[in-house]
């Protein structure tokens with residue numbers, strides 16, 4: 001534990017920061033797995049573009065889990081040790097892909113990113129001017145989640161536009 005480093009935290013209980021970071025940690029692992037499995041099972045038109053994006057997002061979520069775990073340890077906490085705990089701690093839940101069509105998978109993933117954005121935005125507000133190190137980490141992750149939403153939305157729009165054009169040319 002970074003004793004002196006942690007002594008500069010003001011106006012927040014360290015235990016409270018560890019609790020919210022563990023919840024975010026659970027979200028990151030579930031998001032990682034969601035993208036990992038979606039990239040394997042996704043079907044439909046332009047799926048290769050979607051697979052490339054989903055694989056990239058999976059790598060980013062795993063990197064986020066690593067960043068959050070390291071901060072929990074610095075604060076003297078323990079990252080969740082059992083995957084079972086991911087489900088009891090998660091903010092955003094796990095969006096099991098039910099419809100494997102690429103458009104549906106992208107829609108599910110956009111919802112997940114929007115949840116992540118709202119959670120990290122709250123963590124940014126909570127830590128601003130109080131715990132600068134956690135603030136820096138959650139700000140970086142927030143920027144990634146905003147980029148994720150944008151990438152998925154752009155891909156979703158390209159694919160749906162392409163489908164509309166094909167339908168028009170066939171009618």
Ligand SMILES: [Fe+2]
Nearest residue numbers: 028060061064
């Ligand atoms: Fe993430």
Ligand SMILES: [Fe+2]
Nearest residue numbers: 113116145148
């Ligand atoms: Fe994300």
